[in-house]
Amino acid sequence: MEKRLRQRAVLPVVAACATAAVVGTPVAVAAPDGTFAPTAASVAIGHLVATTGVDPARAAHVLAVQRAGAVRIHDLDRRLGARAAGGYLDPRTGSAVVNVLDAPSAELVRAAGATPRAVRYGTAELKSVQAALELVPNTSAGLDPRSDQVVLTVSDAAPPEQAAGLLDAARGFGDRVRVERARGVFRPLVYDGDEISDGQSVCSAGFNSNKGGQNYIIDAGHCAQGLPYWQGIGPTEDARFPGTDYSLIRNDSGDAPGAVNLYDGSTQPIAKAGDATVGEQICKSGRTTQVTCGSVQALNETVDYGDGQTVRGMVKTDTHADHGDSGGPWYDGSTGLGMTGAGDTVSVTWFQPLTAAIAAYGVALNP
Structure with missing residues (x-):
């Protein structure tokens, strides 16, 4: 049975x-x-209201416009090439915010209908930091353009000594790395x-x-x-x-x-x-x-x-x-x-x- x-x-x-x-x-x-x-809209709106405090009507508007903003961000990322610094969606409006490293990039972003935001580090630099972090079991690392950082996630299930070594290495990169904690084992x-x-x-x-x-x-x-x-x-x-x-x-x-x-x-x-x-x-x-x-x-x-x-x-x-x-x-x-x-x-x-x-x-x- x-x-x-x-x-x-x-x-x-x-x-x-x-x-x-x-x-x-x-x-x-x-x-x-x-x-x-x-059905999916109802669940998504509930999450957005709970996490951002916007009212349901505003949350529904975000869902309706965010995909166009996402497409704009990815297009600008390709156009900026080596000057790319990532981008993200404003959770309260669904509009595109694109990180920039210089004035010409900001002009390009404005012309495309997105909001430029000056940051210190670009995608290439953050990717090099990510690659330098030698992960251990139950850890992860990726790029968060909202904070212009590599986000290093360390679970409490990570081997303590190895995790300590990884965290020590992360501190060497200063504010280019942000550490977040998680619970439980990372697994398929x-x-x-x-x-x-x-x-x-x-x-x-x-x-x-x-x-x-x-x-x-x-x-x-x-x-x-x-x-x-x-x-x-x-x-x-x-x-x-x-x-x-x-x-x-x-x-x-x-x-x-x-x-x-x-x-x-x-x-x-x-x-x-x-x-x-x-x-x-x-x-x-x-x-x-x-x-x-x-x-x-x-x-x-x-x-x-x-x-x-x-x-x-x-x-x-x-x-x-x-x-x-x-x-x-x-x-x-x-x-x-x-x-x-x-x-x-x-x-x-x-x-x-x-x-x-x-x-x-x-x-x-x-x-």
Whole structure:
């Protein structure tokens, strides 16, 4: 009986974005390109009101405009090139703030409709500091453009002597590094003790995609180690973990909608992929914690889980997730952002950027 229950636990997860026909297709809620479906919007607005103090109407406005601001930030980052210093979204307005190192950069940012903010350090310098920090298990480091710093996160589960050495090295970089504390072990969010190769493991499906007339699911790499066959779906064709954290599962079920299960009979349509931005209000879906929302805290994070498992290029959030949510989709309205990677199951969760997986596999998201 235990095996049967666990198999059934996997199927609704896959139905979240891939094979809803297996267990009954959720009723889609119409949502125009760029907007949150009602269920996700309600959770995201609640988070924004609680963390910023804005009223619900202002929070709804932030959700409506923030993706345009995020696109503007990433475009300006590319245009500034070596002069780039990062950018973030103002959580109270959703507008783009772009860090600058000189007057010409400020003029460029203003002309593009964003707000320039003078900072001391640029992206290149902070990345060099990040690379110099030799992480130990249960620590991470990434860039926070809001403070113009590298944020070093150290869990209380980190080996004490190694953590002390890392913190001592961090102090040598002065105000270029900020230390934050976390609780618990950093690890991929798959149920402990389950073996993904035997069909028992509980993960969540990511994003439906296609290439050459074949449907696929983009998922977390750590879920698909050993290239298991997913019951009712199909085989895993590729899995990459550690280093990065994405996989490609062949979807032979005949059902692959471009929508995310919101676990109340409705779905969030996904129209395109995009890159996350610090300060962006985002949501995730997963079979364990269902729909939870929060904000992006840092980009390009390197996370050390221990045992030689280090992943780079992750996005750090303050959103709750738990075991079984691994692989589940993260989104800003109809823009897909990534797949759940790891966390401390309390308040820190990382996701693998979706755009990197799409580029690696040459697939397109399903409409």
